[in-house]
Amino acid sequence: MTTSTAATGSADDAEALVATTARAARQAQRVLAGLNRERKDAALHALADALTARTEAILAANAQDLERARESGMKPGLIDRLALSTDRIAAIADSLREIAALPDPVGEIVDGQTLPNGLRVRRVxxxxxVVGMIYEARPNVTVDVAALTLKSGNAVVLRGGSAAAATNAAIITVLRDALAAAGLPADLVTTVDPAGRAGATALMHARGLIDVLVPRGGAGLIRAVVEESSVPVIETGSGNCHVYVDAAADLAAAVDIIVNAKTQRVGVCNAAETLLVHRSAASAYLPAAADALWERGVTLHADAAARACLEEQAAAQGRAELLVEATEADWETEYGSLDLAVRVVDTIDDAIAHITAYSTGHTEAVLTQDVTAMNRFVAGVDSAAIMVNASTRFTDGGQLGLGAELGISTQKLHARGPMGLAALTTTKWVVEGEGHVRP
Amino acid sequence: MTTSTAATGSADDAEALVATTARAARQAQRVLAGLNRERKDAALHALADALTARTEAILAANAQDLERARESGMKPGLIDRLALSTDRIAAIADSLREIAALPDPVGEIVDGQTLPNGLRVRRVxxxxxVVGMIYEARPNVTVDVAALTLKSGNAVVLRGGSAAAATNAAIITVLRDALAAAGLPADLVTTVDPAGRAGATALMHARGLIDVLVPRGGAGLIRAVVEESSVPVIETGSGNCHVYVDAAADLAAAVDIIVNAKTQRVGVCNAAETLLVHRSAASAYLPAAADALWERGVTLHADAAARACLEEQAAAQGRAELLVEATEADWETEYGSLDLAVRVVDTIDDAIAHITAYSTGHTEAVLTQDVTAMNRFVAGVDSAAIMVNASTRFTDGGQLGLGAELGISTQKLHARGPMGLAALTTTKWVVEGEGHVRP
Incomplete structure (x- = not known):
């Protein structure tokens, strides 16, 4: 495997490469399907050890990518996501060992019964x-996805961001060598990076060769894959998440929760972007919430009613610049920054209507001590996750007990919300009879 | 609603109609989501009663469609699928009552746990x-799908085959009137038929307005929807199903099963199309199987080894025309007729390899008394359903205990094999805490 950069080959060449690669992956997957969990977990440990052992080679390749990135003027945030270090590689290797420790989803009997005619039915x-993966220049995703697909019995065909081409090539070489050394087919992990962008397009049209395509990255990348692909896609979405503070909320807890949801980690999809407050709680809640949020540098984009509660306080504290007028665009924006839209609503139904209009369907929280309000919100909001008296930041595979996370789905088919290893599986019906024929 | 025939409006008009219709459907669905099972089941009974009560109006519209169909030279088989009668409408009404009797999938708690930090997590x-449905000229599908979507809490936007336009318009009017009379929103059942073919195309691009699109009909229709649609699709597939008679099969049972799988109902997707026979069973099994199949008029498309077992017998019985030479095309063909491809294989692995190469991934049967062979086949064949010592004809929602059936999925995402009401649902995470924030 060469450390080719973003070569833009012809579409025909890319199609041929994808077809050859996917067929090799299919062969490898059939071998893997016959192996039990012990073999898969041993291979995951071997991959982890190999990554650590070959840290130097990976860092050398990463240095090439970083140099190119700096020359091309890449933003510091993106450079940080591209950069590896000995510690980061060790952390990535540890995450493989954690995946090895998770239960194997393959073979789980999802349901089953014996029918009146004696047929024994089970879904396994x-x-x-073969999973296709299109992602941006984050080398940790290369390892992550290879490990998740291996654990769940799949092969993966990768198409990584071209800015990480040298790093990915080095990592993939390490992974393939380690697979072969562990007695598994190297083609469980393959790449179509040498075909450049045309490789991504060819992956999207490799229906029948690729079973599912998982885009991972920004909203633009995901939308492009969803629109273009004829291969089924598992969409990982963006999050315009809401926190609704009800008339009957525990206001002290509600301050802690909005601070956590907004500021505990900015720029992640489960951070809160809009705070909705019931009118009867606004004058008691908003000043306390604003104090705590302003202290952490959060700018509030507030509607007229919220500003009326806060303007005097902002002026008195010399924080007028942290209180601005909300516009329609604020309700739609996933800031990913220390900004929060704030709106006062007259009823819980108005809160639900606002969420229905503007949410991306990721996570919404209701903060209330009132059972009727809780039930109304849980039933009325159509999002992947509803938090009751808890921070939106809990929508995460690790936090919700799934172990490793493939991403967070905001689509409704196949998987919704945090996706664990089971999202990389399907089921098979097995029906056992004794010469049964249909009457 | 007019009984418009296949008007081919402009693409813009169609997009506008789909947008308006889908938004009305969304409003209606939100109302339905707040109703419990009793209300939904009562509505299903009301729909059934209304169909029976207004049989004459439906038959009058159906007569118009049938006249047009005969004038345009439609094939008798298709005319039969288009034709309604008092008995057929009564049967359709009964199927609604059966759907009412099924358990409600909505509200089922799929799994749940209390996490170490006290958060209570459940998936509901x-x-x-809003479900979009594109289907061919079979009026029973109109009712069927309306009932399945209603029971599962969804709204449906229909685009039926234009040859059934008058019948569908009449049926949809009856359904909408009955919904309104039952106090439910009529817009739970809507159609974009007035937009003609452009309506189908607009449905495929109504991402965000339509949550899932279900094509139902021939392979061509389904392929077109899968290729074109940017809305997620649930694909119902075609069936090139195999029966493998192992060296250790109960040969008498194996004769009954292949006769049932091939002839019990020809032209359905779970009928067998290829018979694979282990070489050591061929000379004992094939003559008996051929006798039974020939008696029912089945033409065997056999490879050289199978013909060697059967040629003398065919000649002696004057049935030489029912034994023809198999070509490569036979392995790939879903006959849907009294034809069966027959191949002798040296090993069970050769049988699995043949299936891997030619199957559409619907249903394959293994007939054996040998545990090792059974396990090898069940693990090695990657199809939606595996039958062990049973006919392929059992792959059916009704037969496998799902009650009503939306179709049989041969895709791997979301639903695989027979799809019941649960295939029309997704899950929502509900997480309850007491002021929990993420550390």
Missing amino acids: RVPLG | RVPLG
């Missing part, structure tokens, strides 16, 4: 087959 | 929202 979890 | 089944 099996791998999807 | 909820409706998908």
